[in-house]
Amino acid sequence: MSATNARWPVAIAVMLAVAGWLGVPAAVAEPHPALAQAIKSARAGTACDTLQYSPKAELAAEIVNRSTRDYVNFTAEYVPADDPHPTAIAKDVGIEGTKVMSLQGAAKTEIDAIKGLLLQGHQALSDCGYTDYGVSMLHEPQSGYSLAVVVMVGP
Numbered sequence: 001m002s003a004t005n006a007r008w009p010v011a012i013a014v015m016l017a018v019a020g021w022l023g024v025p026a027a028v029a030e031p032h033p034a035l036a037q038a039i040k041s042a043r044a045g046t047a048c049d050t051l052q053y054s055p056k057a058e059l060a061a062e063i064v065n066r067s068t069r070d071y072v073n074f075t076a077e078y079v080p081a082d083d084p085h086p087t088a089i090a091k092d093v094g095i096e097g098t099k100v101m102s103l104q105g106a107a108k109t110e111i112d113a114i115k116g117l118l119l120q121g122h123q124a125l126s127d128c129g130y131t132d133y134g135v136s137m138l139h140e141p142q143s144g145y146s147l148a149v150v151v152m153v154g155p
Helices: 002-017 031-042 057-073 089-092 112-126
Strands: 099-107 132-140 145-154
Touching: 031 089, 031 112, 031 132, 031 145, 057 089, 057 099, 057 132, 057 145, 089 145, 112 145
Parallel strands: none
Antiparallel strands: 099 145, 132 145
């Protein structure tokens, strides 16, 4: 493992500790409504079963999104966790499946960020191998951008 790759588990652990998310993630009452509905609607147009909400996938989405926000704000210590297959993050938050996909969108409005995410992920959303999902929507006040992330996982 290279020195750069070896830092990721440490960086993720620090992010989790700072956010107060050590251990099992707390259940989130509801995922971001507009983003969750967009994912459900996009998936409904496929032959696949409905994606099931997962608090662990939501935590992974939040980690990916916060790392991007921190990078945009020039406050990140590491490059953003923008790998389209964040399997290390998923494993760190307790997701046991090996199929992981992260979709991202950014725009001046939440609706446009969601549209960008859906455009990026139109093929992945029709992959029936993904069974669970989590979402994150953050607003970055310095730039005025909304940052949207969906993490989908499967067995």
